[in-house]
Amino acid sequence: MSDTGLTLQGKRALVTGSGRGIGRAIAEGFAAAGARVALVSRTASEIKEVAAGIGHYATAFVGDVSHTPSIPALIDEIEHEMDGGLDIVVHAAGIQHRQAAEDFSHTEWDRVLAVNLTAPFMLSQEIGKRQLRDAREGSHIFVGSLTSHLSVPDVVAYTASKSGVYGILRSLSSEWSSRGIRVNGIGPGYIHTKLTEAAFNDSDRKQKMLARIPMGRFGKPEDLVGPAIFLASPAAGYVTGQLLMVDGGWTAA
Template structure:
């Protein structure tokens, strides 16, 4: 067994929202550290996806699952399947998510419900199923959520998203309180303003984009690859005494 604290050789990682953006970057980073990957996304191709090609080029195995996280029954079925695999899941990265923008006074119930289901309720359902299997196995594990700067702040025109990501911060701590004793480390990464599909509207608004850049000490929007070090750390033995933490990766935004 390797003594390198960041070595993930022989580990199996499930990464949701793996088709593009942060999830794709995190899946590739885990593969580069030695993990085999099960990628999950609503529209992930069964074969031949870009993330699959990259993971396999790194010498790791990849398998795909297409699951809509707005469908709780589908997520429950995914959790049941993953919990009973012959090869157990060592790492779960809960990254699937969506965002809907509308002022709070005009924010319809259906958008609120959609965002809470995808970004919070389904995250709990999947974590519960895999966490239960990790406890029964008795060999620990790593569960990593994608939180947000809006886990700490309120945002503008995204009340459902802010509520869900605040909930993720609380869920991270709640699960850690119960599962750390079983050797299961539950933590979250809070990305800053990253150049992905979710932030396209902000980046296309010159005044908002400039206001955001003016506050980031690093002086740039983040890239999906900026999540690599954090996810490998939280997935690896290097973080065995880190639990219940929400780790900002934000170019210094929270320190400003």
């Protein structure tokens, strides 16, 4: 792995939403690639189970990143436990709410944007500030979506948040890349996780979605691991400001 630069040996990484789904798969993959991984989730039982499975490469931290005033203290705790500053952050925490646009709840709008858009920015802002202060290189990886590029019915807040994520990563890349911090994103297609369970339980909708995927299959959380390791690693040393779509060809069709 070291010949290609696809290694995270000696790096410290934070993965939010790592108690399940995409976040869990990426955290496990980062540890396998040599990184020490801080796992963050609101659900203690889930995050502790994942950390136990990974072993000494992982440390669990129970926290809600959407409660932005607590972010500096959370990063202080992580840095203390990991004996140093973070090199990598992956923003995998996310939520969804389905409702027709004309009826969309204002409360749910605020909740979806708080978790999917505001929290990732505030977390990267805090980590990036510390990396810039210490003149350390970094890699920040946001998780976008098909809806970063196109529309899907009944998820207006999710679409707004994931479109905004694409804007944030481009802006941060423009401001930080000359100072050693690369900022990129991964855009998953339809990956079978708890977040997408409702869509997969609708047989008609499921078949329509499948028909739009050139590769002819839905994705698995493990499909995101290789792209995440690449973007976090020295192999992507000249890659910044990009949203890498991992969607089976959906957005290219």
